[in-house]
Amino acid sequence: MKHSMVELIRTKRDGGALSADELAWIIRKYTDDVIPDYQLSALLMAIVFNGMTVEELSAWTRAMLHSGEVLDLVAVDKPKIDKHSTGGVGDKISIPLAPVIAACGIAVPMMSGRGLGHTGGTLDKLESIPGFNVIIPPSQFESQLNSIGVVMVGQTETLVPADRRIYALRDATGTVVSVPLISSSIMSKKLAEDLDGLLLDVKVGSGAFMKTVAEAEELANTMVSLGKADGTPVTAILTNMNQPLGCAVGNANEMVESVEVLRGEGPADIRELTIRFAAEMLVLAGATDVEAARAQAEESLASGAALDVMVRLVEAQGGDASYIEDPTKFEIARRTHVIEADRDGWIETCDAYAIGTAAVRLGAGRAKKEDTVDPSVGFMIDAKIGDHVVKGQPLATVSYRDGSTLDAALTLATPAWSIVDDETHAPELVIGAIT
Numbered sequence: 001m002k003h004s005m006v007e008l009i010r011t012k013r014d015g016g017a018l019s020a021d022e023l024a025w026i027i028r029k030y031t032d033d034v035i036p037d038y039q040l041s042a043l044l045m046a047i048v049f050n051g052m053t054v055e056e057l058s059a060w061t062r063a064m065l066h067s068g069e070v071l072d073l074v075a076v077d078k079p080k081i082d083k084h085s086t087g088g089v090g091d092k093i094s095i096p097l098a099p100v101i102a103a104c105g106i107a108v109p110m111m112s113g114r115g116l117g118h119t120g121g122t123l124d125k126l127e128s129i130p131g132f133n134v135i136i137p138p139s140q141f142e143s144q145l146n147s148i149g150v151v152m153v154g155q156t157e158t159l160v161p162a163d164r165r166i167y168a169l170r171d172a173t174g175t176v177v178s179v180p181l182i183s184s185s186i187m188s189k190k191l192a193e194d195l196d197g198l199l200l201d202v203k204v205g206s207g208a209f210m211k212t213v214a215e216a217e218e219l220a221n222t223m224v225s226l227g228k229a230d231g232t233p234v235t236a237i238l239t240n241m242n243q244p245l246g247c248a249v250g251n252a253n254e255m256v257e258s259v260e261v262l263r264g265e266g267p268a269d270i271r272e273l274t275i276r277f278a279a280e281m282l283v284l285a286g287a288t289d290v291e292a293a294r295a296q297a298e299e300s301l302a303s304g305a306a307l308d309v310m311v312r313l314v315e316a317q318g319g320d321a322s323y324i325e326d327p328t329k330f331e332i333a334r335r336t337h338v339i340e341a342d343r344d345g346w347i348e349t350c351d352a353y354a355i356g357t358a359a360v361r362l363g364a365g366r367a368k369k370e371d372t373v374d375p376s377v378g379f380m381i382d383a384k385i386g387d388h389v390v391k392g393q394p395l396a397t398v399s400y401r402d403g404s405t406l407d408a409a410l411t412l413a414t415p416a417w418s419i420v421d422d423e424t425h426a427p428e429l430v431i432g433a434i435t
């Protein structure tokens with residue numbers, strides 16, 4: 001072996017820096033199944049504690065990006081713009097957003113992730129549609145982007161395989177929260193998409209990986225710099241993640257809510273972020289008038305054009321599009337439990353982290369890499385920050401499969417809500433932007 005993995009782990013553990021050659025070797029050998037999970041897990045934990053230098057991060061991201069094919073989408077005759085979220089609870093924005101943008105004439109080659117830690121993943125949500133294939137051959141990318149304007153896929157054994165493996169490993173080893181690991185995971189996927197522009201939704205708050213604005217700014221600046229070094233324009237918007245987005249937290253129920261938004265309905269926060277992000281993506285594609293870009297996005301919802309794109313996308317990727325036409329077909333677990341307000345007052349917290357971890361405990365996320373998610377379980381939130389409730393009023397309805405997971409989930413989720421006497425107000429959704 002060219003290098004000793006144990007020595008490289010020790011160097012990183014003791015605060016040293018690894019060379020570009022060593023980092024590329026690690027990525028290559030892990031992707032080739034030569035380095036075992038336990039050694040990479042140890043290295044990831046050392047990175048969580050000791051971070052990476054700018055040079056290390058750049059080399060690590062490049063090695064991940066080139067662990068498989070990099071898409072060549074020159075034959076796509078539209079601007080290629082994508083969006084990625086750093087991860088939140090109830091964050092299903094990508095699902096309505098991608099068809100909205102495609103309906104506006106932009107190509108969206110979206111490579112997403114699965115649930116990570118307490119956060120849900122776009123791929124797990126899309127797989128609630130029977131037959132929906134998140135793996136398509138690279139040759140289908142070009143034709144689908146030209147005909148429909150959007151693909152929604154995951155990393156594969158040929159597309160960013162290093163992220164596919166490291167992402168699943170981080171989820172099961174407590175090594176998610178790290179600026180270099182999140183940045184390299186997101187940017188390796190996005191830079192493999194041959195983009196003309198990228199919008200990043202950097203979440204801040206209890207339900208995000210970055211709990212403070214300062215941490216989120218560091219993450220945003222790091223990813224914007226990686227984009228600039230690659231020549232890809234990146235805009236990062238910092239958004240509030242102290243309470244779940246929308247009402248649904250789970251997988252199938254989040255698909256139902258996404259379809260509602262595509263029908264011009266759905267919760268106001270999801271609709272607002274979808275339109276706001278669509279406008280930002282149209283600006284990245286060259287639009288100069290933000291208000292006109294907003295109006296264009298709104299029109300793609302109002303006219304049904306975005307919903308039509310969603311139907312075509314699902315059909316193209318092997319899914320049963322009748323679920324989009326009739327979202328009552330999505331299977332939601334029949335057994336339900338209502339969490340009730342224990343007093344009158346105003347909702348001061350609706351803690352996204354508590355609700356996200358409880359949803360994972362119900363089976364909406366994974367405890368081990370090999371676990372499968374149960375698409376039917378989750379929460380429907382009835383009361384959010386700024387709402388007034390009376391004693392006994394529902395705060396949320398839990399859909400669950402078996403009683404033991406319900407007990408664990410309730411222990412985590414019930415304290416999520418605090419109710420106070422003084423009037424409270426819904427938080428601002430958007431905190432700031434970095435370009």
Ligand code: URA
Binds near residue numbers: 085086116181183
């Ligand atoms: N999204 C990703 O793709 N990777 C992360 O590490 C976090 C969010």
